[in-house]
Amino acid sequence: MRQLDITSQAFKATPHSGLAEALRDGPLAHAKLPFLGNIKLALTHETVHAVLKDTDRFAVDARNAGHKRAFGLPFIPKSLRLLTENILSLDDPDHQRLRRLSDAPFRRAAIEAGREQVAALVDAQLDQIACDDTAELDLAEVVFRPLPLRVISKMLGLTDAAQDRLAQIMSGFSGASSTWGILRALAAMGGVVKQLRAEIGLARQDPRPGLLGDLIAAEAKDDQMSEDELVSLILVLFVAGHDTTTNLLSSGLHALQTEPGAWETANGLDADGWRIAVDELMRFAMPVYMTKPRFVIQDTALSGIPVKRGEKVMALLGAANLDPAVFDNPLQLDLSRRPNRHTGWGGGPHICLGLHLAKMEAELTLSKIVDRWPNLVLSENLRWSKRLGTRGLERLCVRLNG
Numbered sequence: 001m002r003q004l005d006i007t008s009q010a011f012k013a014t015p016h017s018g019l020a021e022a023l024r025d026g027p028l029a030h031a032k033l034p035f036l037g038n039i040k041l042a043l044t045h046e047t048v049h050a051v052l053k054d055t056d057r058f059a060v061d062a063r064n065a066g067h068k069r070a071f072g073l074p075f076i077p078k079s080l081r082l083l084t085e086n087i088l089s090l091d092d093p094d095h096q097r098l099r100r101l102s103d104a105p106f107r108r109a110a111i112e113a114g115r116e117q118v119a120a121l122v123d124a125q126l127d128q129i130a131c132d133d134t135a136e137l138d139l140a141e142v143v144f145r146p147l148p149l150r151v152i153s154k155m156l157g158l159t160d161a162a163q164d165r166l167a168q169i170m171s172g173f174s175g176a177s178s179t180w181g182i183l184r185a186l187a188a189m190g191g192v193v194k195q196l197r198a199e200i201g202l203a204r205q206d207p208r209p210g211l212l213g214d215l216i217a218a219e220a221k222d223d224q225m226s227e228d229e230l231v232s233l234i235l236v237l238f239v240a241g242h243d244t245t246t247n248l249l250s251s252g253l254h255a256l257q258t259e260p261g262a263w264e265t266a267n268g269l270d271a272d273g274w275r276i277a278v279d280e281l282m283r284f285a286m287p288v289y290m291t292k293p294r295f296v297i298q299d300t301a302l303s304g305i306p307v308k309r310g311e312k313v314m315a316l317l318g319a320a321n322l323d324p325a326v327f328d329n330p331l332q333l334d335l336s337r338r339p340n341r342h343t344g345w346g347g348g349p350h351i352c353l354g355l356h357l358a359k360m361e362a363e364l365t366l367s368k369i370v371d372r373w374p375n376l377v378l379s380e381n382l383r384w385s386k387r388l389g390t391r392g393l394e395r396l397c398v399r400l401n402g
């Protein structure tokens, strides 16, 4: 089985050819990852779907596969406890209950109802860009990092002070690709949890509009969520809803600029064209290229290869999105690709809760950038983020007017 490098800067910069090659070798590969150790990687579309959808054979909670702790690791820092027991890392029936409680505001119709509001936030962010079109500007810093944070904070109904404080703490998250980096990120997470508890306290005393207020009201009505569950759900929404979208914006813009003819095509797209184009950017740019690990519930075979109870398997979404059994010319960015059965949002019961919101943010932001600055060019001042499992640019410098 092929050993894959999925963490280096070289992989982040040009993942496509290596993944395509690995796919030719077979349905599984393996990797050694910080914190998680040795892990099998599901590569093909079919294998990825099996791992994500077959909940009789694969669990997200390691305790359901014979481990003592939810993450399947012998030692878990205390600060991680909230992370090990949230919507992403629980199996049914707890997962179903949390998903039901948080689902409504993220449905397509509910998100579409907020389109104007999100468009206004995008415009406000783009208006802040300095007028000197010829100077070099880091779009990651001035747009792609702050914008999703503003959107998710607005949706949650956080106060401005809390938003600013959280943005400051979250900046400590970058570079979480090594064990040390992950531990540092966890320390930063402690600060986020503290801030969120304070916000929940304030919202309890003084009910307010927004998702946070809605969840507190649901909690009071049905007694369905514990305080810790509420904190960890908000935490997941906050973390999952911001960094991932930042990555789609930066890796998407990078693909539009670097793939032949893509920028010119993007210049002519209408709103429907952008919906299709963003799906293709999700497939090609790989903003989240792997899922959380799944744990094998009992000895079984995955695409003919034996896997043992308790073993970790990760769905390598980025590879499945290049599977030639499903996609014609998978290595080509085709902004009009339809149908597009990409797995960029995961699949099965844990499929991304925020996908309609993220899609809308990307459609609005990228289309407005292309409209405002059709002559934009990338400079060479780029740096890929080191964070494990996601692909985006920490620094993405451009000249707005060529």
Ligand code: HEM
Binding pocket: 087, 088, 089, 099, 152, 236, 237, 238, 240, 241, 242, 244, 245, 248, 287, 288, 290, 291, 292, 293, 344, 345, 346, 347, 349, 350, 351, 352, 353, 354, 355, 357, 358
């Ligand atoms: C481009 C942006 C995004 C990408 C690529 C993305 C990708 C993903 C993926 C791959 C998963 C599944 C992980 C797994 O199965 O282990 C997931 C789950 C999740 N995402 Fe997203 N996501 C994005 C944006 C968002 C946003 C904006 C929100 C919320 C505001 C969000 C909230 C969640 C939540 C709560 C889950 C867990 C769902 C569950 O376990 O039932 N995501 N996301």
